[in-house]
Amino acid sequence: MRxxxxxxxxxxxxxxxxxxFFIPHQPFRFLGENLQEWYLIVASGSIFLGVMNxxxxxxxxIKLKLKNWKYSPVTIIGFLLMLVTGLIYGVTELKPxxxxxxxxxxxxxxxxxxxxxxxxxxxxxxxxxASNWRATLLLTSAFLVMLGQVPVGAMIxxxxxxxxxxxxxxxxxxxxxxxxxxxxxxxxxTSLRMIFGIERSWxxxxx
Amino acid sequence: MNWEILGIWLGxxxxxxxxxxxxxxxxxxKFAEHLFVGMSAGYWVIYTIENVLIPNWWLKMFPAEGGFxxxxxxxxxxxxxxxxxxxxxxxxxxxxxxxxxxGVGAGLSMVSxxxxxxxxxxxxxxxxxxxxxxxDVFSSLxxxxxxxxxxxYFFFSKAHTGLFGKxxxxxxxxxxxxxxxxxxxxxxxxxxxxxxxxxxxxxxWLPTIPRLLGIGG
Numbered sequence: 001m002r003x004x005x006x007x008x009x010x011x012x013x014x015x016x017x018x019x020x021f022f023i024p025h026q027p028f029r030f031l032g033e034n035l036q037e038w039y040l041i042v043a044s045g046s047i048f049l050g051v052m053n054x055x056x057x058x059x060x061x062i063k064l065k066l067k068n069w070k071y072s073p074v075t076i077i078g079f080l081l082m083l084v085t086g087l088i089y090g091v092t093e094l095k096p097x098x099x100x101x102x103x104x105x106x107x108x109x110x111x112x113x114x115x116x117x118x119x120x121x122x123x124x125x126x127x128x129x130a131s132n133w134r135a136t137l138l139l140t141s142a143f144l145v146m147l148g149q150v151p152v153g154a155m156i157x158x159x160x161x162x163x164x165x166x167x168x169x170x171x172x173x174x175x176x177x178x179x180x181x182x183x184x185x186x187x188x189x190t191s192l193r194m195i196f197g198i199e200r201s202w203x204x205x206x207x
Numbered sequence: 208m209n210w211e212i213l214g215i216w217l218g219x220x221x222x223x224x225x226x227x228x229x230x231x232x233x234x235x236x237k238f239a240e241h242l243f244v245g246m247s248a249g250y251w252v253i254y255t256i257e258n259v260l261i262p263n264w265w266l267k268m269f270p271a272e273g274g275f276x277x278x279x280x281x282x283x284x285x286x287x288x289x290x291x292x293x294x295x296x297x298x299x300x301x302x303x304x305x306x307x308x309x310g311v312g313a314g315l316s317m318v319s320x321x322x323x324x325x326x327x328x329x330x331x332x333x334x335x336x337x338x339x340x341x342x343d344v345f346s347s348l349x350x351x352x353x354x355x356x357x358x359x360y361f362f363f364s365k366a367h368t369g370l371f372g373k374x375x376x377x378x379x380x381x382x383x384x385x386x387x388x389x390x391x392x393x394x395x396x397x398x399x400x401x402x403x404x405x406x407x408x409x410x411x412w413l414p415t416i417p418r419l420l421g422i423g424g
Contacts, residue, residue, distance in 0.1 A: 082249025175385020178357025
């Protein structure tokens with residue numbers, strides 16, 4: 001019973017969404033549209049679950065004095081700071097929540113992602129050895145795109161930016177399209193397996 | 208207090224703390240990393256409340272014209288069931304919420320992925336066949352051959368031998384060029400973020416130091 005009800009909900013919800021697409025008339029349209037809004041609300045519960053888990057992990061770290069526990073209050077204070085300013089002052093511009101987001105969260109996000117430039121470049125330096133002609137092709141393609149993106153590329157040879165545009169719009173589009181079409185087939189088959197209850201791994205290992 | 212300068216200093220301090228990781232893992236980086244996790248979690252909770260729960264749930268349950276729309280209690284209860292996961296005795300209730308998320312997600316993504324990622328891409332490939340200069344024809348040929356041979360490479364139900372194997376080999380070649388181009392583009396996107404942060408430090412933050420010390424113009 002503990003499996004039948006979740007599987008029945010999955011089947012009903014999944015079929016309603018498919019029927020809403022193929023038969024866009026009442027009652028399927030009404031049910032499908034409402035279900036999409038319900039989905040947003042229910043999925044937002046997972047944000048709260050994640051945050052509660054994050055707080056649980058850090059309070060436990062402090063309580064048991066686990067490794068790096070001294071940094072856990074920083075996470076908790078940072079979380080409470082955003083939560084309290086957001087709840088009290090709202091999210092409109094020039095309010096404390098917006099101020100903290102613009103001056104701390106956004107710069108930290110941009111810095112974190114820019115750090116990846118160093119790590120991806122160093123990893124590529126180690127991994128991209130021109131061991132065979134295909135690896136050389138990958139290396140050349142990456143090099144041309146990088147060079148074509150900056151002014152020095154055009155200064156070396158004015159055709160380099162054009163080569164970059166061609167690489168991005170022709171071979172890159174072809175490769176990405178092949179991946180997208182293949183992935184779409186995978187999504188369709190996996191979705192059908194989930195709706196019909198063949199794929200049950202999302203139930204958390206319950207058989 | 209000058210809130211603008213304080214904001215610039217806060218941004219600069221967290222930026223420098225995070226970049227200190229380039230030397231090695233250190234307490235400044237750990238501090239900024241933990242702060243980022245906490246503040247981001249807080250940001251997303253408020254974002255969810257303001258942009259999802261209030262307009263899509265609360266205002267529909269309690270409309271502006273008055274009254275109480277009880278139907279909207281159902282998704283609220285399902286969202287609460289999600290939190291049951293943290294209480295072992297009633298953790299099973301979260302499967303009901305998950306069942307709904309998985310069902311709607313699977314139904315939605317099945318039709319939308321098939322439309323946008325399969326059919327639209329096939330259509331785009333067919334319509335990309337160009338006439339005109341020899342270069343345009345060559346380019347469209349590379350595109351069509353690239354997509355078809357790439358798909359052949361991803362088809363694992365048949366052994367990659369003979370003509371099929373040779374087509375798959377062409378597919379690998381196109382994919383290698385595509386991955387190289389994507390990789391180069393990703394690196395440059397990260398580099399532009401790095402330039403942005405350096406510009407912030409040099410053009411916004413550094414000029415505030417003489418101002419604070421009362422020297423310069």
